[in-house]
Amino acid sequence: MLVILNSKATKQDIKKASEDYESFIKITVDIVKEIVIIGGEYHYDAEQELLRMGSKQEDILGGGINLGTKVFATNALINMRPRFNQSAEILNEKKRLIFLKIAKKYLDVLFK
Secondary structure, three states, X not given: OEEEEOOOOOHHHHHHHOOOOOOEEEEEEEOOOOEEEEEXXXXXXXXXXXXXXXXOHHHEEEEEEEOOOOEEEOEOHHHOEXXXXXXXXXXXXXXXXXXXXXXXXXXXXXXX
């Protein structure tokens, strides 16, 4: 299930977002508008929702968090864009750090 976050995630948001994968939550972020969508089976679904909301494709990055270890991942197939990023991993350090900063801010409930 996709959960659009307009503010920090609640425990209920995390529960809904983890319906697709028990121990991993996909995270899709518009790093300019700071809109976060968690959950879903594919990052593509969240990317499409962000595009409908007016995001630019080059501003959307994907990753996730392992719920057991609380370790963030910064790789997703939607990150592969020939003009901007040659890998599923977020290669641009500045963009990767922005993605992680936003993800951590919205998902801080996992660290309490």
